[in-house]
Amino acid sequence: MHFYPKARHQPHPSIHDPSVRRRRWGLLKAAGLNFIVLQLLFLGLFCYLFGSLFQQTTHTHNLHVVFVDYDGGAVGSAIRAAYQQLKGPGFPTLNEQSVSAYPRPSTVTSAVCNIDYWGGLYTSANASNRLAAAFGGGSAAASYNNSDVLTLVWNEARYPAVVDSAIANNMQSLSEAARVAYFKTNGMQALGSLNDTDPAAIAAFTNPWTLASINIQPTTQGSRLIYNTLVIILILIQEFFYLGYINGLYQQFQLYVTIAAPRIATVRQLISGLYTLSGSLCTTGAIWAFRHGWHVDGGQFAMTWMALWLFAHCNFLVLDVFTIWLPPPAVPMALISWIVLNVTSILLPFELSPGFYQWGYALPAHSIFQVLVDIWSDGCNPQLYYALPVLFAYELIALTLSSVGVYRRAHYAVIAKETEEKTWKDRVAAALSEQQQQQMLEESPSPSTPDSALTESQQQQDRTRRRSTAAGITDQEALTGQLWREMSRVEKAPTGRRNTGPCFDLPFTD
Template structure:
């Protein structure tokens, strides 16, 4: 069998032969080593298309096949147990941690309705999920517009406001038979669905509405009994009061209700594709680029100076991410993602493109860095780890997760998700922080790519020099 060699006059000036180690490193980026080449050459001696899998002639190949499959299976199981509990854990404790969601109760009424509601809101201890209710002084919080702005600014997740004179308005409507009385004017609820639609749908809104339903129903029953007793003193029926009550039956039931004000509605169902799942796609596209770049650069890497090789590894992916991120943004444009929620439509689209590009670069260069250590054969395992650890903190608000998931504040997917919500739903802006985190990841990956490449290039040069010394001796 012939020995595979390279003409090092092309690889490193002044050298005549290269070692098997450097050949392995050169071919390693494409997933092929010298051993594989020798096996391919030897395979022809066994004949082609002439054996079954259990043929005795294939015993040594079968053994290596089983070894590879066993190792991959074991490594996959290990990755499963290392990563899947992270994602499962991100969801497992959400119902037990709803008290971490700040909620405001603001009583502008200061009378029977406000007092009755806070007695329940502030002391509710029934089994099930609860929000973290705080009784906020209406003087300190300001007007209802101020309350709305505070909720948008993420000071709390929801606010229940009992409006001024709610009790006296109800009493006057009953006494006068006011047919224009609106029970929903007594209470106003402010929340921001676009901040996190899952938390809003599964915890914030249902917990609050369930509590309001219980408290208002109980108050309506009590208030009706109280009023009916007043208009029947000593068993004598006050026909005038009954007539007025018949004119305005809504003052008896439901008597008190509420209005939901969704300050930042989740108006585009297609947004689900970009706030979380689409970011997995971005990571996969970046992975494809890293794998293609690893294959392509193996053709020239042995001929390049270190500085030129580093530019090839860093600059080329950054250039490729431009058309990829633009294409991703255009797909969302075709499905009418609401880019004009905060800025004008064109500016919103361009800003969205910029953040997608930064996220793709931060994730892609991380893969480009690790492919140096793991080689293309093992980098898919890192891809899975990267996806799981990025997605897990972004699924739910940090308040509904174990404090461990606070690491998400410094990861690309969490920051891209928050930036996208700001652009398409006009939620509270953290765009500066989001961009800083993404750029920080890009800079870190550029540094690790440079360090890892320098280290392995140094090893390759040392191997070639050692081989030259052996050949001279």
């Protein structure tokens, strides 16, 4: 057995042959142009992506935390003093509000749930007096609860990696700095009243308070880090590959010239709906399978499934629009650009990115992430008023363009088929005509011999030949049409090596 003998022993012209030289330069030109275009494309995408993360920490002050002092004493004053020390571009902005604006702690929780603020910080009523009484020992010290002094309200489901560091950790730092500020101001008085024989009083003095946390939706599972990155990327790639496969099948089996366009459009929408429905179910199932420690229920599962279905289907249609209205070489470039633009819109809250990136509100990935956060936190991300209209706008516009695109594909498919058929028939007719003329020249009698000089048998043969020649010319068009129909018949039993997967033309080779 030889190693691909045809490839090794086939004679080839010299690389300097004029025909080879022309192909070589064509290859180098196309490869060089693609080299430049792709390098510029990915350079631009990298710059766009990294630009959204540029100086992220210096934008932390754009995250606002409401502060309500229900205590009105030394603890609240210590919080204010500590904030003045920590205040800066890399620290959240603490917005103090009056008790009349937020009369109860539950109103602070509602403000965070309604995303008026990224977090809420409040002191408990009479906290300073209870702490001072605990220093004296006795029942006041025994009943003192250092977790009922300062409380943080936040929602970890909103960009978990961001709020963990920017909100939770910074508020913990503020609490510790406030303890230092408290003892700077009230340390001598507290030490003078301290009952050093009471362990509870000493415990209250050494650890006056710890920051209590009201986390609206704890989101601590490891997979939380990819909800706004890889999950979105894989959904888009999943739609793109199946779309390429479907488009390849429609072209391979010549359906655009054999089936009515309305029927094709209907079937394509049914296929896309079923495919994205099952794909979104698998995605939701994978999220739920690895949700360890995440408290979500069956209703949230169903809503997540439906939301992801809408997102997947509208992106399937958008990508289909790309394949319809863009030249084939530009389709993969449009895909990667679409992925980067969408993912960049949800990598960080817009408060931490330069203002230019707020145009990402118009992208479907940003909308679906807001919908998912609202579902997972039981309505504590009320942005459906704009997120759902954005998704449905993409759905309706892309559905319309995709359906129109079916007619466009069918139109140009018929034109291409008619052109190919006409060209092929012209070539076959020319070949047959040339053959008929050659045959007539070979069988025609000598010009010097008149018909009267021919025998009866020769005259009969000549008349038969002329009739057969005329009949051949008459049937030439019918024969050509029959050959075309046989040659253009769709292969009904493709072999296992037949390629039915997605493929794209080489870019810029014309």
